[in-house]
Amino acid sequence: MASKTWLYAGAAIVSLLILIALLAPAIAPHPPLRQNLANDLIAYSADHWLGTDKLGRDILSRTIYGARISLSVGFATVALSLAIGLAIGSLAGYLGGWVDLLLMRLVDILLAFPGILLAIAFTAVLGPGLDHVVLALCLIGWTGYARLVRGEIIALREREFIHAARALGANPKRVIARHLLPNLIAPLLIQATFGLAAAIIAEGSLSFLGLGVEPPTPSWGSMLNDGRQFLLVAPHLTTYPGLAIMITVFALNLVGDGLQERFQARSR
Amino acid sequence: MSGCRSNHDDRPADYLVVGIESHPIQLDPRYATDANSVRVGNLIYNSLLRADDKLRLQPELAESWRMVDGRQYEFTLRPNVKFHDGRPLTVADVKYTFESILDPTNQSPKRGQLKQLAAIEQTASHQLRFHLSVAHAPFVEQFTMGIVPTGSLRGDTPPPGSGPFKLESIEAGAKVTLKANADYWENKPKLAGVVFKNVPDAMVRALEFKKGAIDFMQNDLEPDMLPWLRSNTGADVSVHQGTTYQYIGINLTHPILQKRQVRQALALAIDRDAIIKHLLKDSAAAANGLLSPISWAYDTTVPRWPHDPAQAKKLLDAAGYPDPDGDGPLPRFRLSYKTTNIDLRRRIAEALKEQLQKVGIELEIRSYEWATFFSDVKKGNFHLYSLAWVTIMDPDIEYQIFHSASMPPNGDNRGRYRNSEVDRLLEQGRVESDQTARKEIYRQVQQILADDLPCVPLWWWKNVVVKKPSVKGFLPYPDGDLISLKNVTLR
Numbered sequence: 001m002a003s004k005t006w007l008y009a010g011a012a013i014v015s016l017l018i019l020i021a022l023l024a025p026a027i028a029p030h031p032p033l034r035q036n037l038a039n040d041l042i043a044y045s046a047d048h049w050l051g052t053d054k055l056g057r058d059i060l061s062r063t064i065y066g067a068r069i070s071l072s073v074g075f076a077t078v079a080l081s082l083a084i085g086l087a088i089g090s091l092a093g094y095l096g097g098w099v100d101l102l103l104m105r106l107v108d109i110l111l112a113f114p115g116i117l118l119a120i121a122f123t124a125v126l127g128p129g130l131d132h133v134v135l136a137l138c139l140i141g142w143t144g145y146a147r148l149v150r151g152e153i154i155a156l157r158e159r160e161f162i163h164a165a166r167a168l169g170a171n172p173k174r175v176i177a178r179h180l181l182p183n184l185i186a187p188l189l190i191q192a193t194f195g196l197a198a199a200i201i202a203e204g205s206l207s208f209l210g211l212g213v214e215p216p217t218p219s220w221g222s223m224l225n226d227g228r229q230f231l232l233v234a235p236h237l238t239t240y241p242g243l244a245i246m247i248t249v250f251a252l253n254l255v256g257d258g259l260q261e262r263f264q265a266r267s268r
Numbered sequence: 269m270s271g272c273r274s275n276h277d278d279r280p281a282d283y284l285v286v287g288i289e290s291h292p293i294q295l296d297p298r299y300a301t302d303a304n305s306v307r308v309g310n311l312i313y314n315s316l317l318r319a320d321d322k323l324r325l326q327p328e329l330a331e332s333w334r335m336v337d338g339r340q341y342e343f344t345l346r347p348n349v350k351f352h353d354g355r356p357l358t359v360a361d362v363k364y365t366f367e368s369i370l371d372p373t374n375q376s377p378k379r380g381q382l383k384q385l386a387a388i389e390q391t392a393s394h395q396l397r398f399h400l401s402v403a404h405a406p407f408v409e410q411f412t413m414g415i416v417p418t419g420s421l422r423g424d425t426p427p428p429g430s431g432p433f434k435l436e437s438i439e440a441g442a443k444v445t446l447k448a449n450a451d452y453w454e455n456k457p458k459l460a461g462v463v464f465k466n467v468p469d470a471m472v473r474a475l476e477f478k479k480g481a482i483d484f485m486q487n488d489l490e491p492d493m494l495p496w497l498r499s500n501t502g503a504d505v506s507v508h509q510g511t512t513y514q515y516i517g518i519n520l521t522h523p524i525l526q527k528r529q530v531r532q533a534l535a536l537a538i539d540r541d542a543i544i545k546h547l548l549k550d551s552a553a554a555a556n557g558l559l560s561p562i563s564w565a566y567d568t569t570v571p572r573w574p575h576d577p578a579q580a581k582k583l584l585d586a587a588g589y590p591d592p593d594g595d596g597p598l599p600r601f602r603l604s605y606k607t608t609n610i611d612l613r614r615r616i617a618e619a620l621k622e623q624l625q626k627v628g629i630e631l632e633i634r635s636y637e638w639a640t641f642f643s644d645v646k647k648g649n650f651h652l653y654s655l656a657w658v659t660i661m662d663p664d665i666e667y668q669i670f671h672s673a674s675m676p677p678n679g680d681n682r683g684r685y686r687n688s689e690v691d692r693l694l695e696q697g698r699v700e701s702d703q704t705a706r707k708e709i710y711r712q713v714q715q716i717l718a719d720d721l722p723c724v725p726l727w728w729w730k731n732v733v734v735k736k737p738s739v740k741g742f743l744p745y746p747d748g749d750l751i752s753l754k755n756v757t758l759r
Contacts, residue, residue, distance in 0.1 A: 033622070034622075035618070035619065035622045037542050037543065037545075037546035037547060037619060038542070038546055040546055040547075041492065054492070054547070054615055055547075055615060055618055055619060055622075056546075127634075127636075128635075210609045210614075210635065214633060214634070214635070215614055215617070215618050215633055215635070216618045216621065216622075216633070225611075226611070226615075228471070228611070229470065229471055229490045229492075229493075229611050229612075230490070230492060231471060232471065232474070232475075232493070232496055232500075233492050233493065233495075233496050234492075
């Protein structure tokens, strides 16, 4: 029961964040890019609830718009990684033999690199930009899905219902699509939820290093970076985007954990 | 926790610890190009002449000197000057220093500056004469070159100098320690030594200062940190006039930027005063050109571009770039603006973007790490960029920046500016030896450049000195030189 509550709480927070991201133009009190140099580093005012940054921009509005960047990078990364991972994992798992050997060694090679370091190198070469961040994160991101899919498929393909389908003359395409994939949805969903959280943190890290979105676009990571030099004089610059990342990742982890427990309970 | 405190212990008694933002790369004055190498090197090496705190050249190793004619300079050396290893400093060492720079096998980056030097002749035991191939008034600046002993090779260990401090140790990337030269010919420095501690992050430097691990810092601090330092560390913070000139470089081969009206509109659209007041907390002064009021050649009548967005819009309309939708989101045109990825530089870029947007110019900010940025700037691969010129002494620097013969790699005319009148004046300015006549020439150059705007003037940075109240006797130099550390006491 308790785990269910956590799952629903997490899902509610994530849904709220998605809603905030979608409705950003309607709910943000100020345009996120509007500067007012004379109004810099305000900690709180009736007009600026969360204060302003060094250029006098409203932090609340920038945090709201930042949700768009973080979530869209997260979803795009997960979708792309999932698509690649699913294709490669299914091929390796179903076909086995040298195809499996080759693809899984490729995965091993990629996993030998620290992911964030590879992403830093990649964006440093391509230059900053949202699309580059997504590509950089997918570079390694797909490997986890590929491994998961392959493992599940190897376990499933020896099950009786698969043998039955084959005996009835189903071709490999049909076996994968109609019998194997539906059984993969639950583990993939869990993996994707954790992947989303990881991608949001990675985007934050890259933007913090100046390799993410270009200024003045607000992203939580770049807001943290902007506020870093003012930690001693205006700590609110880093507090709110930091909290936003923390809450989002926490909520996604609640959802992931909740789903995992439900799935395991069912398969037991 | 012990790691946090260790810095207190590695400081020898009576040594001043100076926090710097980048480690000196090459202390040998013949090869030093980065600012910190030059500043630390100036404490180790003496030169024939040295600029004072008003940027006027004063004799140092020279007991006396004179310009014989436009092509000859004669120096009489001070007797009894010794290098840190005990060898006497002689005419031969001065001759060797300059000749080793001219030797192409040594690949000194300063070789080009000595292009006009034809020969050095010893005329008496303590006397020597420099012969130039052509009259070249700004050549006197070359006499501020640090002198090294005969036979000094380019190597990992910098050669000994004859200055107030001698090199004690270098910890690569971390710190450079200098020790007072007890036999210094002028008088022994009051400090036992100076440690230049490399702390790249401005905030960490401020925290180290608060902790007491650093006694002295100059520049490269976040302007908003200054009030904090004053009230939280009891620091003695002072701001002094400087010569470092920040500007927006313009690619004059770009079809839009070729038009003078567009460049003037850029100058009018920028609200320098607001940026200086709020973003820079008055650590700069609005500029109207490369030469600052400290320079003898500065023309006080050069107009300053005010902040006038309405006039900027009119000029852009007249130049043939009407705003397609008035105050709507569509711009008249788009330009890229390149800058380094240092926080303050990026923030300035964002403020400029907003100000130009108000007159209908869309700026696309691209920030890069230094090497990529600088290579693009040299290649002319930009629309707009922002950089600064440091240590401006002779107005002949305008030749290097604006003469049409100075396009990279022959000089620093990175915007590819061509103006035959400016060319003619700049050529005249370097062969004329009379300072009054030169002043008139550079007055005309400044007037033309202020109107033609091959680059948009932003501001001159001030020198910000942050020190413990116990540090006494420091005299700030407009170019940020630290030579007065030889007179500093630490109580």
